[in-house]
Amino acid sequence: MRVLLAEDESRIVSFVQKGLSAEGIAVTVATDGAAALALALSEDFDVMVLDIGLPVLDGFTVLARLRATGSELPVIVLTARDSAQDTIRGLTGGADDYVAKPFSFGELLARIRLRARPDPGSSAGPGELHITAGELRLDLARRQVAFGDAIHDLSAREFALLRVLAEHHRQVLSRTQLLEHVWDMDFDPGSNVVDVYIRYLRQKLGAQAIETVRGMGYRLVT
Known part of the structure; x- marks a missing residue:
């Protein structure tokens, strides 16, 4: 960068x-x-x-x-x-x-x-309906994510959270930043809702897909 x-x-x-x-x-x-x-x-x-x-x-x-x-x-x-x-x-x-x-x-x-401008490993051109970040491919129209040989259906919040992480591939995002982007700060900044949804995503994508950076937040590392 x-x-x-x-x-x-x-x-x-x-x-x-x-x-x-x-x-x-x-x-x-x-x-x-x-x-x-x-x-x-x-x-x-x-x-x-x-x-x-x-x-x-x-x-x-x-x-x-x-x-x-x-x-x-x-x-x-x-x-x-x-x-x-x-x-x-x-x-x-x-x-x-x-x-x-x-x-x-x-x-x-x-x-x-x-x-910062999106990582070169994360791409979605104007009008495109997919985002690619490492091994992940997000289908924006179907709200699905392809990872490896599997295709996962995600809830609206799960998909919104994963999309933000993918758009900032390998960048650390704090809980507050994720709240602002995904929940529009409808939740108290002290809420654990981000941690809950990170856990949901890890259950579907694997524990190693999203890294916890102690004291800072989370990043997508696929």
Whole structure:
């Protein structure tokens, strides 16, 4: 995975760069908006972390010009915690997510993994009715999954959960992220409903198909 970090505060750059590098993620740093925009348009990144308060071109301008080119590069904006207006403006301007300062590295890492472009091993083109992730093939129309020589029928929730995991193949997703995507946060974040449905999927696909990453969440590893 390649991340473009557009940030001019050296302390934050060092903090994020060290953390991502330790996770095996390649990081390219831009310390002003003009450089960030040029890199985003000329190189292939999986996600961009964009600070709003950049010099030369601010983050809003970078985002607007990036989207004006038709770029679909996932963008996570960094905003001040007390600035709801910045958050709203960023999201309505084409950002995919936001993280408020000060933030924990764990939160940023989880959002990067969630928003990054899908793994090359996970594919579903526009209008296609199948998703392939490793040895799994999901039939979106029939709500079935082919795994090995078997075809499994899944409930609506089981299928929705497996689809999110497949779309982020081999990426760790937290329980909260899965709740947001599959249950729209209808359940208390402390609920064990995600664990229950992971167990249902393991019963059908095998215990090794979905890995538990202690303290972080789950990932599909087929």
